[in-house]
Amino acid sequence: MAKHKTVLLDEIHVTVRVPGDLPEGAANVVREVLVGDKFMSQLRRAVRAVVRAEPELNVARVSLSR
Structure with missing residues (x-):
């Protein structure tokens, strides 16, 4: 039987x-920002910086997905 390479330890959700x-138009503007590549890229960079700042996490693999 094959062993898993990693084990899920935790999931963190952002709400x-x-x-x-809020007017529908303004809500749509917020949504457009959230689904944009720029926002996801900035979020990844922020998470990467926080993870790198914690030496204990250097063995962990962290990923972001939508």
Whole structure:
């Protein structure tokens, strides 16, 4: 039987909320930012920086997905 190369240790979810009375157009603008490549790239860089700042995490593989 093959062994897994890694084991899932934890998952962290980011929840983005906007006010319920925000006009639809403004909510769409927020959504466009969130689905954009630039936002995901910035989020990856931020997570990478935080993970690298913790030496204990150098054995961990961290990935982001939508």
